[in-house]
Amino acid sequence: MPRSAQPTPSNGVDGSSLDAESGHFPASLLYAAAKMYYTEDATQADVAAQLGTSRATVSRLLAEAKRRGIVRIEVVPPAEVTAGDVADRLTRALALNTVFLCHPLAQPGPGRTDVDVMGAALAPAVGRALTAAGLLPGDVLLVSSGRTVYEVAQYDLVDLPGVLVAPTVGGNDQPEEWYQTNEITRLVANRVKGRPNYLFAPALPGPDLYPSLLNDPSIQRVLNLWPRARCALMGVGAPPLSRSDIPRFVPTGSTSLRTAVGDVCSRFYDRDGEPVEFDGSDRLIAVELEVLQHVPVTIAVAVGRDKVDSIIAGARGGYFNQLVTDPVTATAILDRTEPG
Template identity: 35%
Template sequence: MQIGAGGSTEDLRLALRAATLYYLDGLTQAEIAARLGVSRPTAGRLIARAKAKGLVRIEVVVPPTLQDSLHADEERELEAKFGLTEVVVAGHGMDIGAPGRPAVYASVGRAAAALLMRRLSADDVLGFTWGPEQVAVATALAPGIASCRTVVQMDGAMSTASYQTGMELILSRSADVLRANAIRLPAPLYADPSTVASISSDSVISRTLEAGRRADTMLFGVGAASTSTTLFEGSFLDGRILDELVALGAVGEIGGRFFDAHGTPVVTELARRSVSVPLEDVRACAKTILVASGAAKHVATLAALRGRLAKMLVCDIDCARWLLESK
């Protein structure tokens, strides 16, 4: 049977009947074809015609009791605005000035862990930077759901201050839950250029950095170019360096490497002192997941998205709405 080009009453009656059987009764196209006495391709065309003629309306409804937990509209709008593969929006973020401890990131941590476990492949090398969001993600990983080949540290974490970066927890728990090998980067985040050149020639460190640069999946947070950043709190940076970075247009950092409002690396002496995966390699990675929460990180998150430094985003609803309102 051929569907008439003119859209006769009989054609539309059949299209309406096919759509009813498909959308309301749940029949397959093969079952519809048998019921209506047409071929399977014709059944498919009838269903498509019903939709094209406006005979079918499909509505996705969020139950009222879950409207504070599910944010499908914001997720789709952010994906379209920034060209992202996937966005997951969780609960509310913390206020500016609130302590940046992993517990306050539990909501985005659970959401990011679920996304990560869906996106990981068994042969993947997974790269992490350190920070409270990543600790929350590692804590939320569930055993037995996903696995990967290797978990690698993407930035140095050794500090002279009594500051816990959380990298050991991230690496050990992720490797355990994901049944992966763990590769540590036994180096500081920053050192003088000659020291960086020396430690980069070390076989263990160079192999670790190379593994991080070539990671199949990368998960990271962003830091602000301000005293609210964990780098300042952990005494990795001082006020003079921050002032210089801000004067050059820096608004945020990933793995200790700063970028401007367009996500372009800010090149200073600090870049030559960094022991971490360069932003160019982050941008080139096919599966990058940015986890962001808290108003202090809104500007840095926007810049990272503008610079295509993330393919996927997990953020709180306050951050999502701010990003959608941004120019």
């Protein structure tokens, strides 16, 4: 075992003129004792032998070294304890039922962004949230469109055999696959081994088409699932006028959308969580915000600093009661919501 090169005092520490009982030891002696004990794995008996003193004095040396800052001990909680604390704080801050934190997002790499890596990180946490929902065969699971849910659906989730999976919004006329709600419904249904139910309608039909769509039996069948839903899985959109990626039917030139800070299921809301309408939104084929407020388990999935206000306002409106996010986004929300 390595030993300090510190020379042993000829008369021992206890025999020195220093007031050992009062703890008035020189800093060099405190350092020597602490170095042997904490970094060289020496026992207190070893340190006492090296310094020519008693174990009782070594104990006082080590205590004094800590008191004077020569020894600093850090207790680092394991990742799961830290995550649990953040999740609990965020649950209270947003008045939610549960927050599920995923592992930190991997570094995207050259030419990629967080969007390209978020699905792999979020999917296990989404799986835990769906498991906790306790869905049974015949229960209805609603899924929203959007890039986040689309990316999550590229990975394994949890088996929910017999669960009916249905979209929350039309969108079969959208060019991007993550706004093709039937495609997302198919992906999620495959991942959970559920039964997909497709909505063959645009999100925002014209005035002439809208009433005929509502009277179509295949569309009515899906719309009638919405109020029966046991669970909803949804993304949270960033403020619409700051987004580069948004469904084609959203009129980004609408003056009313200036007050919108986010959306769920293509229904927009302001900073207080109040609904924000836009020209033509009365024809929107999408689950109503009021319906979401009555679904027993509503799981929002969102990451990114650009969505902090969107998440806070959505929780304030009561549009979701659970949240799946990453530690960086969770910390940013806490910085905004917890008193300084």
